[in-house]
Every structure is written in structure tokens, then in C-alpha cells.
Amino acid sequence: MSSPIQNKPASHTKAAINVSLSVEKKRGLYRDLCRIRRFEQISLKYYNAGKMGGFLHLYIGQEAVAVGCVSLMGENDHIITAYRDHGHALAVGMDMNACMAELFGKRTGCSKGKGGSMHYFAPDKNYWGGHGIVAGQTPLGTGLAFGLKYKGLKGAAMCFLGDGAVNQGSFHESLNLAALFGLPIVFIIENNGYSMGTSQKRSSAYPGCLAERAVGYGMAWKQLNGEDLYEVRAGVHDALERARNENKPTLLEITTYRYQGHSVADANKFKYRTKEEVERYEREHDPIHIFKTHLLKEGVLDEAGVATIDQAAIAEAEASAQFAGQSAYPEPAEIFDDVYWEVDQKTEAGQTGRHFFND
Amino acid sequence: MRRLSYRHALREAFDEELARDPMVMLMGEEVAQYNGAYKVTEGLWAKWGDKRVMDTPISEAGFIGMGVGASMLGVRPVMELMFWSFYTVAWDQIINNAGMVRYMSGGLINCPIVIRGPANSGTNVGATHSHTPENVIAQFPGMKCVVPATAYDAKGLMKAAIRDNDPVMFMENTLLYGEEWDVPDNSELPDGELVIPLGVADIKREGSDITLVCHGRAVHTCLKAAEILQSEHGISAEVVDLRSIRPLDEETIFNSVRKTHRLICVDENKPFGSIGSQIAAMVQQHCFDELDAPVLRVNSLDAPAFYSPPLEKIQNPTPEVVVARALEIC
Ligand SMILES: Cc1ncc(C[n+]2csc(CCOP(=O)(O)OP(=O)(O)O)c2C)c(N)n1
Ligand SMILES: [Mg+2]
Numbered sequence: 001m002s003s004p005i006q007n008k009p010a011s012h013t014k015a016a017i018n019v020s021l022s023v024e025k026k027r028g029l030y031r032d033l034c035r036i037r038r039f040e041q042i043s044l045k046y047y048n049a050g051k052m053g054g055f056l057h058l059y060i061g062q063e064a065v066a067v068g069c070v071s072l073m074g075e076n077d078h079i080i081t082a083y084r085d086h087g088h089a090l091a092v093g094m095d096m097n098a099c100m101a102e103l104f105g106k107r108t109g110c111s112k113g114k115g116g117s118m119h120y121f122a123p124d125k126n127y128w129g130g131h132g133i134v135a136g137q138t139p140l141g142t143g144l145a146f147g148l149k150y151k152g153l154k155g156a157a158m159c160f161l162g163d164g165a166v167n168q169g170s171f172h173e174s175l176n177l178a179a180l181f182g183l184p185i186v187f188i189i190e191n192n193g194y195s196m197g198t199s200q201k202r203s204s205a206y207p208g209c210l211a212e213r214a215v216g217y218g219m220a221w222k223q224l225n226g227e228d229l230y231e232v233r234a235g236v237h238d239a240l241e242r243a244r245n246e247n248k249p250t251l252l253e254i255t256t257y258r259y260q261g262h263s264v265a266d267a268n269k270f271k272y273r274t275k276e277e278v279e280r281y282e283r284e285h286d287p288i289h290i291f292k293t294h295l296l297k298e299g300v301l302d303e304a305g306v307a308t309i310d311q312a313a314i315a316e317a318e319a320s321a322q323f324a325g326q327s328a329y330p331e332p333a334e335i336f337d338d339v340y341w342e343v344d345q346k347t348e349a350g351q352t353g354r355h356f357f358n359d
Numbered sequence: 360m361r362r363l364s365y366r367h368a369l370r371e372a373f374d375e376e377l378a379r380d381p382m383v384m385l386m387g388e389e390v391a392q393y394n395g396a397y398k399v400t401e402g403l404w405a406k407w408g409d410k411r412v413m414d415t416p417i418s419e420a421g422f423i424g425m426g427v428g429a430s431m432l433g434v435r436p437v438m439e440l441m442f443w444s445f446y447t448v449a450w451d452q453i454i455n456n457a458g459m460v461r462y463m464s465g466g467l468i469n470c471p472i473v474i475r476g477p478a479n480s481g482t483n484v485g486a487t488h489s490h491t492p493e494n495v496i497a498q499f500p501g502m503k504c505v506v507p508a509t510a511y512d513a514k515g516l517m518k519a520a521i522r523d524n525d526p527v528m529f530m531e532n533t534l535l536y537g538e539e540w541d542v543p544d545n546s547e548l549p550d551g552e553l554v555i556p557l558g559v560a561d562i563k564r565e566g567s568d569i570t571l572v573c574h575g576r577a578v579h580t581c582l583k584a585a586e587i588l589q590s591e592h593g594i595s596a597e598v599v600d601l602r603s604i605r606p607l608d609e610e611t612i613f614n615s616v617r618k619t620h621r622l623i624c625v626d627e628n629k630p631f632g633s634i635g636s637q638i639a640a641m642v643q644q645h646c647f648d649e650l651d652a653p654v655l656r657v658n659s660l661d662a663p664a665f666y667s668p669p670l671e672k673i674q675n676p677t678p679e680v681v682v683a684r685a686l687e688i689c
Pocket of ligand 1: 084132133134161162163164165166192194195196262388417419441445448
């Protein structure tokens with residue numbers, strides 16, 4: 001992977017969208033970063049203790065992307081992402097207990113134990129998932145933007161995808177639709193350098209960077225460094241404004257890095273990349289450390305304040321695991337709930353004809 | 360006789376076919392340098408190199424369509440779907456191109472491809488990753504579909520699938536990859552290799568009171584059920600493993616029913632239009648006078664796959680459910 005573009009902290013820090021942040025808001029952003037990291041570290045601990053099944057794709061190392069983007073959301077802005085979805089979920093304000101309980105497969109989970117790690121949703125917070133099929137969310141994100149425009153609302157959709165997802169046909173079709181129909185959307189490639197064990201160079205053909213593919217669709221594009229929350233906010237803000245005010249899409253590529261394997265089951269995590277590479281990112285490019293440094297320098301937080309926030313995040317995450325552990329599993333009868341809206345609501349349509357075929 | 364895991368048996372089949380025919384090549388996401396998401400292709404890239412064992416981007420429609428196109432020129436690609444569930448992304452290429460081009464060209468073209476990968480639920484990976492599409496695929500004339508339940512069958516059927524001149528959809532199982540069975544070394548075999556023709560079922564356990572027709576992992580569910588039926592209820596169940604869904608060995612099914620006069624079809628499909636539905640229709644038509652009880656089906660419960668581990672467990676057929684249904688008609 002090519003090393004991320006050099007940080008220019010001064011200019012992003014001084015961007016109007018960042019200068020306008022209150023002290024409270026800045027502390028809140030730091031809290032969000034810590035809550036995501038601690039939630040994931042603790043979920044990993046309980047995964048390894050056998051409390052969960054299936055996949056666990058961790059977002060550790062990428063936190064500034066979700067937090068930075070979500071911090072810009074207004075009332076009519078919506079987001080959607082892939083299966084590496086815990087960070088976005090906590091950033092939009094989903095309840096940590098419900099998120100952890102979902103991993104434990106409990107009925108108190110955000111999807112009642114039906115979706116698991118890859119399928120968090122919170123429509124009430126404009127968060128539309130949580131999708132397991134690579135790039136499957138990109139037409140849906142395009143649809144959120146289409147829906148906004150159709151309904152005459154001033155807002156934008158942010159559609160996240162990975163650097164491996166850019167090679168799905170559905171994504172290219174989405175880019176064309178968004179540009180052709182003038183849709184208010186920001187496609188955000190979270191480029192962590194790898195799709196499973198495949199480096200960006202081994203999976204994609206591109207001119208200078210992945211985002212530059214937008215040129216083929218006559219679409220605005222930009223590459224941002226995702227290790228600095230201020231840079232994420234400054235760059236994404238511009239794209240969101242273009243969407244909201246001009247109904248024009250943007251393709252952003254935000255460089256970032258995942259510290260863990262692709263999922264917990266990734267047996268090769270130190271084969272397709274070196275341990276040194278991972279440690280270098282942890283040491284020199286950690287988004288939480290970089291934002292902390294900003295806040296300490298600005299006097300927004302002191303070391304004690306930083307520690308208090310982090311301790312609270314650990315305590316909250318541990319408590320969420322206790323909550324999840326103590327919650328009940330769903331009942332077998334619940335298997336047939338949430339399949340059909342009409343059946344769940346017991347409408348006439350839901351009671352006409354046979355809907356289920358167990359014998 | 361050696362013990363070999365299901366994944367290792369598949370790997371041997373690939374290795375032997377790569378050696379036999381230079382037109383055979385493997386491709387898919389992470390099959391080469393990563394050694395396969397489930398380690399099925401481990402070591403093959405190191406041995407055969409980039410040309411024969413190829414990593415692809417995450418572009419199922421693109422690379423599967425590419426394989427179909429290359430097969431029209433005589434290349435014999437064996438393409439991995441990391442999960443068979445991702446067939447939905449490549450549906451048009453699989454069904455309309457691989458499945459229909461022979462017919463629409465009046466027989467001028469054929470597609471000697473294999474599409475393979477795990478097709479099972481039961482691992483808590485959620486609804487989108489837990490499809491068992493053998494019934495969906497087998498619906499299309501032009502398609503062949505194979506679902507091996509053991510390492511022995513996996514190796515022999517894979518070699519036949521690769522040599523077949525039609526598109527063969529080969530469905531494996533993540534829950535079986537690590538299990539071991541007896542698989543003879545080629546030196547122990549009269550023909551010097553293990554090739555199992557498509558369309559031949561295998562009686563995995565003989566019995567006289569009831570027939571359990573099944574495929575894939577459901578075979579092991581049925582074998583456990585048969586043990587319980589014998590030891591606790593004195594009922595002798597015959598377990599017929601279809602192995603190949605299309606072509607289908609109907610004679611073996613009918614002969615078993617003629618012997619036992621009772622039939623339960625067990626598979627991990629959803630019930631509507633499951634493999635069991637097809638077999639039930641055929642048996643009632645062709646063996647009507649032989650039946651002493653209605654044909655029953657045991658399927659996955661009729662809802663998308665539940666993530667929660669204890670709930671997903673009861674969604675799939677269990678030996679206990681099969682036993683309970685058998686007791687209803689024995
Ligand atoms: C259609 C489809 N193909 C393959 C997969 C298996 N798979 C899941 S994630 C992944 C890698 C995706 O990498 P990237 O888009 O870079 O996202 P990241 O995991 O780095 O966040 C693959 C191959 C899938 N879930 N869906
Ligand atoms: Mg990636």
C-alpha cells in the first residue's frame with residue numbers, strides 16, 4: 001500500500017467547519033472515538049470467549065472516518081455502509097447495549113438477534129445498515145439520495161464502501177445513476193489498503209487513486225487522509241454541501257487502516273502484510289491519538305480529561321457486555337416474526353393466503 | 360486407506376485435474392495467494408502459479424461471466440464463489456449465459472465450467488450468507504448441480520464435474536470442510552483414480568422400514584436419526600444420499616421406496632420448492648401403490664437464516680426432528 005498522503009494539520013484545523021466546533025462538541029467527538037474503540041476491543045474479548053457466532057469485522061483504526069462523517073449529519077442526511085458497521089452505528093448514537101446484545105444474539109439486540117454483527121440498522125437515526133454483500137449497499141445509498149430528491153428534501157446520503165467493493169458492477173452502475181440523475185450523494189471509499197488479503201494494487205486498476213475513477217462519470221472526487229478527524233470533516237463537509245445545495249454527487253476516497261484481521265477469523269492477518277506495517281500505523285497514524293494531540297494542543301482537554309473519557313468508555317462497553325450476557329435469547333416463535341410487514345401487522349393482506357410453508 | 364478431510368479431498372481433485380488438462384484453471388476471490396478463504400485451495404498457487412490459479416477482484420458477475428466466455432473457447436475454469444450465497448451477484452451470467460447459451464445456439468456452444476464454494480447455513484453468518492441454492496439452480500434445464508456429503512464423494516464428484524462438458528454447480532459445506540473420511544490413494548484404485556459419475560446416488564446406510572432421502576450435510580443428520588431410530592425404536596431406516604441433484608438418480612430412490620414403503624425427504628432448503636418437494640412429487644406419481652404413508656419433508660424452517668446461534672440451530676433439520684417425523688408414519 002502506498003503510504004497515506006501527508007497530513008497538513010494546520011489547514012484542516014482552520015477549516016470553518018472545524019473552527020466552528022464548540023469545546024463540548026470536540027470533547028464529544030473524542031468520546032465517540034473512544035467509545036467505538038473500546039466497544040470493539042471488548043466485543044473481541046467476548047467473541048474469543050465464545051459468546052458470539054459468525055463473523056466479527058472490527059473497525060479499530062478507522063474510527064475517525066465514521067465519527068468525522070457522522071458529525072456532519074443534519075436532519076435530512078442519511079448513511080449506509082457495509083458489514084464493518086459498528087463504528088457508524090455508535091457514531092449515529094445507537095445504544096451500545098443494543099449493539100452488544102446483537103452480537104450476543106439476544107432479543108434485546110438492535111435487530112432482535114436476527115442480523116448479527118454485519119446487520120445493524122437504525123432508521124430513526126437515518127442509519128440504513130449494515131450490509132453483508134460487498135457493494136450491495138451502493139445502489140441502496142443511491143436510492144436514499146433519489147428518495148431525498150424525489151421527496152423534495154434538502155439533504156444528502158453518505159454511502160460507505162471498502163476499497164475492494166469498488167470493483168462490483170453495482171457500484172459502477174450507482175456512480176452513473178447518481179451523476180446522470182443529479183443525486184445528492186457522497187460515495188465514501190474507506191480505503192484501508194486491503195480487501196481481505198488482497199492489497200489495493202492486486203485488486204484494482206485505476207489512474208492515480210481509486211476516487212479518480214469518478215472522472216469517467218464526470219463526477220467530483222477527492223482523496224482525504226482519514227487519520228485526522230479534522231481533515232475528514234473538512235473534506236466531507238464540502239462534498240455534502242455540493243450534494244445538498246447542487247444535487248451533485250461526489251466520490252471521496254478516505255485512506256485509513258484496519259489494525260485487526262479482516263474478521264476475527266482471518267488466519268493470515270500477518271501474511272499479506274507485515275506485523276511491522278500494522279505496528280507502524282498504530283504508532284504513527286492512530287486516529288484517536290492524532291485527535292487527542294489536537295485537543296491537548298488546543299487546550300480542549302488535558303491528560304486527566306482524556307483519561308476520564310477513556311475510562312468511561314471502557315466502563316460503558318463492559319457494562320454493555322454484562323447487559324448482553326444477562327439478556328434472554330429470542331424465543332423460537334420469533335423466527336417467523338419480521339418476515340412480512342403485513343403478517344406482523346395482522347392486516348387483511350397478511351391474513352389472506354398462506355405465507356409460511358412449514359408442513 | 361487414508362483419512363482425508365473434505366477440503367483436502369477437493370484440493371487433491373483440483374491438483375490432479377490441473378495436472379491432467381492444461382485447460383483446467385482455478386479462479387476466485389482469495390483462492391491463490393491467500394490459499395482460499397476456507398483453505399480449500401491451499402498450496403495450489405504455490406505449485407501451479409498465476410496462470411493456473413488466479414485471484415480475482417470482488418466482481419462476481421464479471422469474473423464468472425469471464426469464465427463462461429473463456430469456456431466457449433475451450434478453457435475449463437473452476438470458479439470459486441467464496442460463499443455460494445454470492446451467486447445472486449452473478450445470476451445473469453450463471454443462468455442466462457452459462458445455462459442458456461447452448462440451447463439458444465442450437466447446440467453450437469457448450470460451457471464446460473464448474474462454479475463451486477460452500478452453500479450452507481448453520482454458521483451464524485446471517486441471512487445473506489446462508490443460502491442453499493441447489494433447488495433454485497436445479498430449476499433450470501441446462502444446469503447440473505452436485506452436493507457431496509463426504510470427502511470421498513467430494514473428490515470423485517469434483518473430478519467428474521471438471522471433466523463434464525456442461526456447467527456444473529458444485530456446492531460444498533463449511534461445516535464439513537474439516538471433517539475426515541476414508542479416501543483411497545490412487546494407487547489403491549483399479550482405474551488409478553477416483554471419479555464418481557454425476558447422477559448416481561449412494562445408499563449411505565441400508566434399512567428396510569423407512570427411506571430417508573437427503574443430500575449434503577442433511578445426510579449426516581439422517582445417519583444420526585437412523586441410529587436413534589434403530590437403537591431406541593427398533594426402526595430400520597435406509598439413508599439415500601442423492602449426491603447429485605441434477606442429473607438425479609431416481610431409480611435408487613424408487614427402489615428404496617419399493618423396499619421400505621415409507622419416505623421422508625430431508626434437506627436444508629426452505630420448504631417451498633425444495634429438493635424434497637420434487638422428489639415427493641416423483642415418488643407419489645411413480646410409486647403410489649408402494650407407499651404405506653404420505654411422503655413427508657423435513658426442511659429448514661421457513662424464514663431467512665436467524666443470526667442468533669441457538670435460534671439458527673433449530674432452524675435447520677436436526678436428528679430429533681427427523682426421528683419425530685419418522686415415528687409419525689412408522
Ligand atoms: C458479493 C460478495 N463477495 C464476497 C464477499 C466476501 N467478502 C466480504 S468482505 C470482503 C472484502 C472486502 O474488502 P473491502 O471492500 O476493502 O472492505 P473492508 O473489509 O476492507 O472494510 C470479501 C471478499 C461478500 N461478502 N460479498
Ligand atoms: Mg478494504
